[in-house]
Amino acid sequence: MGTLFVDLDQRDDPWISIEGEQPVPDGVDVIVSLDIFQSQREELLARNDGRIGVYLEPLEPVSAIAGDLDRLSVVALNFPSFADGTSFSKARQLRDAHGFEGEVRGVGDVRIDQIGHMQRCGFNAFVVENDATIAALSKGDNPALHLHYQPAADETKTGPGAKRWARRALD
Amino acid sequence: MYRYDEFDHEFVESRVAQFRDQVARRVSGELSEDNFKPIRLQNGVYLQLHAYMLRVAVPYGTLNSQQMRMLAHIARKYDRDYGHFTTRQNIQFNWPKLEDIPDILADLASVEMHAIQTSGNCIRNVTADHFAGASADEIADPRPYAEILRQWSTVHPEFLFLPRKFKIAVIGAGVDRAAMQFHDIGLEVKRNAADELGFGVFIGGGLGRTPMVAKQVRDFVAEADLLSYCEAILRVYNLSGRRDNKYKARIKILVHETGIDELKQQIEAEFERIREGVLKLPDEDVRSIEAYFAAPAFEELPNESAKLEAAQAADPGFARWVGRNVSAHKAPGYAIVTVALKGTGEAPGDATSAQMDVLAGLGEAYSFDELRVSHEQNVILPHVRLDDLKAVYDALLAHGMASANAGLITDIIACPGLDYCALATARSIPVAQEISQRFSDLDRQNEIGELKLKISGCINACGHHHAGHIGILGVEKRGEELYQVTLGGSGDETAAIGEIIGRGFASDEITNAVETLVDTYLARRLSDDETFLEAYRRMGPAPFKEALYPPAPATEAA
Ligand code: SF4
Secondary structure (H helix, E strand, C coil), X not given: CCEEEECCEEECCCEEEECCCCCCCCCCEEEEXXXXXXXXXXXXXXXXXXXXXXXXXXXXXXXXXXXXXXXXXXXEEEECCCCCCHHHHHHHHHHHHCCCCCEEEEEECCCHHHXXXXXXXXXXXXXXXXXXXXXXXXXXXXXXXXXXXXXXXXXXCCCCCCXXXXXXXXX | CCXXXXXXXXXXXXXXXXXXXXXXXXXXXXXXXXXXXXXXXXXXXXXXXXXXXEEEECHHHEEEXXXXXXXXXXXXXXXXXXXXXXXXXXXXXXXXXXXXXXXXXXXXXXXCCXXXXXXXXXXXXXXXXXXXXXXXXXXXXXXXXXXXXXXXXXXXXXXXXXXXXXXXXXXXXXXXXXXXXXXXXXXXXXXXXXXXXXXXXXECCECCCCCECCEEEEEEEEHHHHHHXXXXXXXXXXXXXXXXXXXXXXXXXXHHHHCHHHHHHHHHHHHHHHCCCCCCCCHHHHHHHHHHCCCCCCCXXXXXXXXHHHHHHHCHHHHHHHHHHEEEECCCCEEEEEECCCCCCCCCCEEEHHHXXXXXXXXXXXXXCEEEECCCCCEEEEEEEHHHHHHHHHHHHHCCXXXXXXXXXXXXXXXXXXXXXXXXXXXXXXXXXXXXXXCCCHHHHHHHCCCCEEEECCCCCCCCHHXXXXXXXXXXXXXEEXXXXXXXXXXXXXXXXXXXXXXXXXXXXXXXXXXXXXXXXXXXXXXXXXXXXXHHHHHCCHHHHHHHCCCCCCCCCC
């Protein structure tokens, strides 16, 4: 179980994660695995008492849920290890290619030194297990540099005199 | 050359401050080595066999004299008075103390240098033709594009944790001096039928365990689309590259397993989606970066120099050096000088602080304050007046840097190998030194002609052995060092991977084996003009095999 931060503020997590054979309970917000989503898609999308999110492993492509994104409130992208950066690109696909406006949360091996990069790729929520990271975020520490050479999913932030392609956000 | 603006300065300085804090936390024990490792790697700090090693980027191999002097200062103050120029246009310091590294980085930042992304699974220092902006055969200077790529790839949030390291090279001429086809992305600046600038794009080249020549993915990408096209390639790779096995994680394996046609479709689809977006390069932005690389104010000079001719006539050693180490410049009356850091018996690519200071001085006095580092581990003075060549030569001679062997058999590329590197399976520097001694006679070297010999101390191939006309790979077998020989590799525009010729040689046999190969070539070449590589391509491995492994004499039946 991790600690949820939304926009770097600690929150209670209203979402219940459903994996494997577990039945999907009514009346609550659930994040289901891609397997469950695909096998119970009709029932899940027909539900009107609780929101739905989907959890994707690195190798489960965004295209598998692309057609249903307007019905989903959360997409959770896993970092099985901090060194596996697949989900950075998937967040960008969600935001840039599909215009997804719901919550994109990073889960798994989320570490403080990566939070800033994740935000720039479109993540706005994190479920953190790493103690040092929880401690730092709780104190409001985020060591990310605030100078960027290139636009990412955060391309609306513009620095003074910036070239478009070399956006130098000074936020 | 490129000069930092306020933003670049602030960026690099805040990065140094960030790392200083992280090192302090490591030294105090607050950060474990495990947690510190990804951080130090992103700042170019490796843990070697005996000590930490710091790898400093020399973006696209271009330096000014002040920067070269700073490298000398660092070698003197924090290291054992020398540095090692690598095959990626970087310089490595082998003996810094961890506590000193933040100060070294601060010193580097003061002359607009850094060690960002010189290691780790990210986009590495972008390399370029070391004759860029000077060579007579150039279509356009590749460095403005390399600089644009440097900016775009620096701490790109999406691409810091790729499946594996990612190397980009840019060339600006039809002749490839940067081994472009052995990079993850290779870009060749060219003009299309409408005379517009753009790039031929190659992907999936690389050396290492599974060497591959890159495949062309696009004949022409417009200049304005440079970043969109590269970002599309990187995104497809980051999403689909293998992470289950680090030996299969480079983009070359993805190209190989997915097929270039299928992969190209994915890249093109992503490119189409983003090409009209923020990454599209406005013409005025490209031109403003280009302005940093404007040619220096060359004098109008005749294309010949009586002074040079007289000096050559008077000094045969100088004449020989001019013949080997001086290349044609695009401006009349100027030449490009290759300073071979390959004196007889020296470790390839090593330079002492005193040598670096001399090079800095020569760059300042004779080359418009510019120096280059080549992937062949040499230093280049790109803009020298023909009239000044003798003065440059004399100064180099006085400091042991006038080897007239550029492109010859003793202009060896060798990685650090077992003398320094934690991954090594064999030594490579002593092998290079012995071969260099055996062939030290310059007459003999010149008789042999162009021959690229490259040595790696393990399968990772930092010494580019697959791309050597003669390649040597050190392996370990039953506790002994054994050297495997490959033939016919090439890193130029006719890129090829060398073929393994047969069983390996012990360390006391390898120099003899090289000599046998050379003698076989000399005996069988069609003329003095046929190079080793050409002769090998004509004859194939058979005569070389026969010479190296003579069949045992048949015993007569009774
Ligand atoms: S080839 Fe091997 S031994 Fe040589 S530097 Fe690279 S990793 Fe080290």
